[in-house]
Amino acid sequence: MSDAPHPRDAIGFIGLGLMGHGMAKNIVEKGYALTVMGHTNRAPVEDLQGRGAIEAGSVAELAGRSDIVFLCVTGSTEVEALVRGAAGLAATLKAGSVVIDCSSSDPSSTVKLATELKNAGIDYVDAPLSRTPKEAWDGTLDTMVGAEDVVFERVLPVLGTWAGKIVHIGGVGDGHRMKLLNNFISLGYGAIYAEALALADRVGISADRLDQVIRGGRMDCGFYQTFMRFTLEGDREAHKFSLANAFKDLRYLEAMADGAGLVNPVGNAVKNSYGVAIAAGGAKDYVPMLPAYIDRLNGGAK
Numbered sequence: 124m125s126d127a128p129h130p131r132d133a134i135g136f137i138g139l140g141l142m143g144h145g146m147a148k149n150i151v152e153k154g155y156a157l158t159v160m161g162h163t164n165r166a167p168v169e170d171l172q173g174r175g176a177i178e179a180g181s182v183a184e185l186a187g188r189s190d191i192v193f194l195c196v197t198g199s200t201e202v203e204a205l206v207r208g209a210a211g212l213a214a215t216l217k218a219g220s221v222v223i224d225c226s227s228s229d230p231s232s233t234v235k236l237a238t239e240l241k242n243a244g245i246d247y248v249d250a251p252l253s254r255t256p257k258e259a260w261d262g263t264l265d266t267m268v269g270a271e272d273v274v275f276e277r278v279l280p281v282l283g284t285w286a287g288k289i290v291h292i293g294g295v296g297d298g299h300r301m302k303l304l305n306n307f308i309s310l311g312y313g314a315i316y317a318e319a320l321a322l323a324d325r326v327g328i329s330a331d332r333l334d335q336v337i338r339g340g341r342m343d344c345g346f347y348q349t350f351m352r353f354t355l356e357g358d359r360e361a362h363k364f365s366l367a368n369a370f371k372d373l374r375y376l377e378a379m380a381d382g383a384g385l386v387n388p389v390g391n392a393v394k395n396s397y398g399v400a401i402a403a404g405g406a407k408d409y410v411p412m413l414p415a416y417i418d419r420l421n422g423g424a425k
Contacts, residue, residue: 134281135179135189136160137205138226139167141363142252143195145259146225146285150193151176153284158188186215191281195225195252198371199232206236218244221278225250225266227306227368229375230299231382233269237295246274247295250282251302255349256363263287267305269298303376307390309346310369310410314396316350317413321421330354353411366413367406370397 136147137160144167151157157176162168168178179185182205186192192212194202202224206212212222222240224233228249237247253265265288268275275291282289292301323333334351337343352361373394380387400408400416415423 132190132281133158133188135185135192137185137192138195140195141256142259144170145256146193146195147171147176148174148260149262149285150281155281155284158185160185181210182212183210183215186212189220191221191223191278192216193223193225197368198226199229202226202228203232203236206240213240213243213245216245221246221248221274223248223250223278225252227251227302227372228299230296230379233299234296246271248274248278249295249298251298253305259285267292267298267301269293269295271295300379303372303379306372307376307393310373310397311389311393312346313350313369313410313413314393316347317396317417320354320414321417324418350411353409354414359409362409362411364410365406366397366400366408366410369410370394370401373397
């Protein structure tokens, strides 16, 4: 995407976690004025300050320095807390600003927040992410965007600082709807891999032998490869998406299906696979660790 900065817009960024740190790094390195929100983990803040970013001590201070504010937090609960209230973005951003939510959020919340912000003269964009922290750092993430056409054109240059693939899905909320569909497919694969690996172990087929059959065939894909890097090599860094976030997104999917009047038995089955791990205390573990929880559910000792 274009490396040229948009001269009008100063950028604020809240949420310097696994994805946000790399995204913010690319924004400031492409020449945008960047203000970041203070964080309990000081390492990303200090790294970005070294690259030219300014740290704000509050949402209001960040809003005062920004024309476009990115949010990259856990989900709708956190986004709502940042937008609403006397010191939130809706109250402290100037008219004509844009809020871009890159979190995996509930589309129904997204639409409500967009209406509230529109009443304050502020535009809202949902631009959730796909791929991993490595691509965030490299500036090659995928994003699926929900926005009015004119707003999409305005924010496209800054999205292009950290995304290699940008798809404008439709209006506000459609990016988050697409994200839930995307995660349903990917996390569905994860649940299938987990159960297949647990069953393979029970019937005496090693993970290595299973991989020799799947890898390079029609069932192979990037998600499979990062999942199996943990299984085969014990690489915790290969696929850093928590079981808690997986379960959260599948609950959002369930609510979206309910709202659409669609029975989704497969979605509920996938959600329950992750729910088993959450109930067993696995919230902070990553998706490729799910096979051990499926094994324990069936009396195993892994």
